Amino acid sequence: MKPLEVTIKSKQNQQLKAWRKLKTSKGRQKAQRYLIEGWHLVEEAILSKAAIDKIIVSEANLALFNETFPTLNHPIEVLADFLVADLAETETSQGIFAVLAMATAKESWQPLANKYLLIDQVQDPGNLGTLIRTADAAGFDGIIIGDGTVDMYNDKVIRATQGSLWHLDIQQMALEKAIPLLQTHAVPVLATALYQKAIDYRTLDKTNPKVAIIVGNEGRGVQPTILEQADHLIYIPMYGKAESLNVAIAAAILMFHFV
Amino acid sequence: MKPLEVTIKSKQNQQLKAWRKLKTSKGRQKAQRYLIEGWHLVEEAILSKAAIDKIIVSEANLALFNETFPTLNHPIEVLADFLVADLAETETSQGIFAVLAMATAKESWQPLANKYLLIDQVQDPGNLGTLIRTADAAGFDGIIIGDGTVDMYNDKVIRATQGSLWHLDIQQMALEKAIPLLQTHAVPVLATALYQKAIDYRTLDKTNPKVAIIVGNEGRGVQPTILEQADHLIYIPMYGKAESLNVAIAAAILMFHFV
DSSP, X not given: OOOOSOOBOOTTOHHXXXXXXXXXXXXXXXXXXXXXXXXXXXXXXXXXXXXXXXXXXXXXXXXXXXXXXTTOOSOEEEEOGGGHHHHOSSXXXXXEEEEXXXXXXXXXXXXXXXXXXXXXXXXOXXXXXXXXXXXXXXXOOEEEEOTTSOOTTSHHHHHHHTTGGGTSEEEEOOHHHHHHHHXXXXXXXXXXXXXXXXXXXXXXXXXXXXXXXXXXXXXXXXXXXXXXXXXXXXXXXXXXXXXXXXXXXXXXXXXXXXX | OXXXXXXXXXXXXXXXXXXXXXXXXXXXXXXXXXXXXXXXXHHHHHHTTOOEEEEEEEGGGHHHHHHHXXXXXXOEEEEOGGGHHHHOSSSSOOSEEEEEEOOOOOTTOOOOSSEEEEEESOOOHHHHHHHHHHHHHTTOOEEEEOTTSOOTTSHHHHHHHTTXXXXXXXXXXXXXXXXXXXXXXXXXXXXXXXXXXXXXXGGSOOOOSOEEEEEEBTTTBSOHHHHHHOSEEEEOOOOSSOOOOOHHHHHHHHHHHOO
């Protein structure tokens, strides 16, 4: 199955043109595909049995690639080295990419596991990626990404996840719809809120294996209508003069408390 | 004290030239000064009584500035609006800056407080800034920034601190020297390390108000020679398939455990 020669030799190549479109959110939505880059991510995608359409290797990387993955069955294209920069999102590209199929939303999805992180309108790609990576490390089972959150297939998000996006059940769904589903399955829903309205997270029952935690936008926090649906409003006491915590930091403290 | 007219009108202005040099680490070292940008940071610097040399306001911002700070006694320069981009580090500058004096290292410094975060060769400015912000929120008293860590006066670091750099006792000092000082003052020194060598952080005594936590480089962790000096090597158990935690996330979980 291993190609021995360069298959993509020109900027005008139709496949290359199609892949380039995956660099924008619009292009990804239309194709229902996304692009990843770098040895670590491609290896994680393979190991995680992610939905890989195609692996793209630069000519300079071909020998190392064949050595690293001697028994791989994925379709492979070999990119002329001068075209690497054309596809790369990073300044120092490693010359290895993959195109993957987006997960399709399931209308019948149910929260059958124990621990969920719910994300309400987080805007920074690094924050979203770190939230996904940290939820994985904390042993959370799933993530629900609400409307108005940054595109999870953005390359900066994927890099910050370090591959954790393929380890968890990730659903893109309105939180207004997800919260009652969780509650039907006896998962207590906790939302981070301001001091005045909320209780110290450490006062809650830690013995229940089920928990859902909602974190919100970097500036505004969780939307008021979402707060109203939650079972408990919680806060992290702060001791110094800092006014707030970064959203990924706050989520980490909470998730590792409820592990 | 409030100037009513523009004092900096040309790219060739000597003060403007000197301030521009503060955008590089080398320029900051030479001048022992650093530049901050944006309403929030300038306000935090004023409220924190940071060592402000000068405040720089764009002409467009002057009325709002005088209204916001009616009784301020700092020297102020007014920058012609077309020169804002010349000094700005962000694409959408708010047109307000300040020049501050760096803290000078004290040879006689002693760790007389309870809680310290020690930083070993962290490279990402966002991570260093978030570490400082989170240490502040966790009520830590001081931070010791070891050799080989990214310049703390880098504008990305300062932005990520959200002003917390002025709330804590921050020392730049070789960790090899700081650790024995902490130990002399009966502060137990914990270093984050790999599973095989370390103990679960939750098994340690939480009742001691004194603690120092060392976190390390994003890729390599804490240096082996530093690990050898620590009293305890600790790790955060991970439950999912993620291979590691972001350094600021790991530090947050540990600091909020020992609050």
